[in-house]
Amino acid sequence: MTYRLSFILWRVRMVIQLLVTYFLWMAIFSEKKELFGYSQSMILTYILLSSSMRTLTMSTRTQDIGILINSGDLSNWLIRPISFIKNCISREIADKSLNFIFSLLELILLFILLQAPFFVQSNFLVLLLTTFAISLGVLLFFYFSTILSYLAFWTQDIWAPRFLSFIFIEFFAGILFPIDILPKPLLLLSQSLPFHYFIYFPLKVYLGQLSAPMLLQGFTIGIIWVYGLWFISNTLWTKGLRIYTAQGR
């Protein structure tokens, strides 16, 4: 709240991103009742919810780790009697909680203003599975982002890999569109990557559009991805600390 205008700009930016995507899909559905197997209300529900999902799974402070490493300020954290990683996790939880609260308020406001058709899930089991899917997405993005940040142990340029990854995530996470509208080869590629667990998979679970075998497959592969990215993240952290020289201090 110290930098209130920065905060307001950041929230307005989120709303603008959502509005542009929303209007685009409204325009696409202006002459058709159904496209790609989705009705207008289903797609608009997807777009509105993807905004909240994005703040929950993809908002992060882990990009600061790369800056800390490059500037040498990581040393200040390493000499403290607290775990740096656990501190990062605490900050993540605080940051995501704040983001999610405001995102929900914006969603409610937009829902009222736009009179958008909205699907509300009432099945308790589905909601439980959605919570589990969101947790998978949160963990996956956390470890993915830390992997990108740990590259700072080996290179000064951490911006370019992160920026490139944003492009892939924008495409394969299902932010702009549900990835099942992609042609089959691209759909298979996106399902083999962990990005669709950030937005697409939790939303499909929420919309109740996945069968039991697909849910089982999705969760199993998701858990394997979590373990894999955790392992890579831990390995990079351990190896990185061995060569860390606190350059710039």
Place this chain on the structure above:
Amino acid sequence: MKKYLRVYLRLIQLNFSALVVYRGNFASDIFASLFWGIFSVISMFLLTLRVTTVYTWSKEELMVLTGVYSIVIGIFHIIFSGNFRRFSRVVHLGQLDGILLKPIDSQFLLSFHIINYATIPRFLGGILFVIYFLRRIGISLNLFDVAMFSIFTCIGILLLYSVWYLLVTITIWQSHLSNITDFLFDFTSSAKYPKEMYLDIKQIVIFVFVPLTLVVTTPTKIFLHKVSISDMIWTSILAAVFFIASRKFWKFALKFYTSASS
């Protein structure tokens, strides 16, 4: 005028020298810029895969619009966006003092200091893309079309620049406002879709989004031979009004600049 031209040529040389020194950064910036351009094109292609028209725009016309967006944004990124990213840092660290003391217009120096050569491939890619899709539609261009397109692309970029400058000037009062350029990037992305997409909605939304859509829609319609006189007049008027407003606002804001003990 000659002085400003000489200074700008010198800045071009200095920026090129920096590029040659940091070649790795330059290469990764090119990749990133090209990928964003390709991503915009592929997204638009996928979204319009199963529709024939979107608000009277055919699929091919929307692809031309996407290509023109790459051209316009490419030029904007080459000349201006690096300077806007630097803006809040310059104000926050008190570096604006040095700029104000120079015998040259401060808005000029702030706006043209950095040139981003890495976006040139995206700009060139946009041109090739537009030519390809215009051929598919069966539209052939003459010198007049190209001249009008160039003029209204420049007018559109002036409008975009003026809106950006008007908003980043707020950093004079709020110098830590480093995320204003991120906000403006997202705001500008609304320009890659047709103006008609926003016309059905509430008045306040029209007021916010439609001026920006004219930046790309007007030059595109010139190539498609669909431009109306009102579009051209509105784009020109808005560009002039916003430019004058940005200039006056900047002069007004400088009265409140207090430096940072430089």
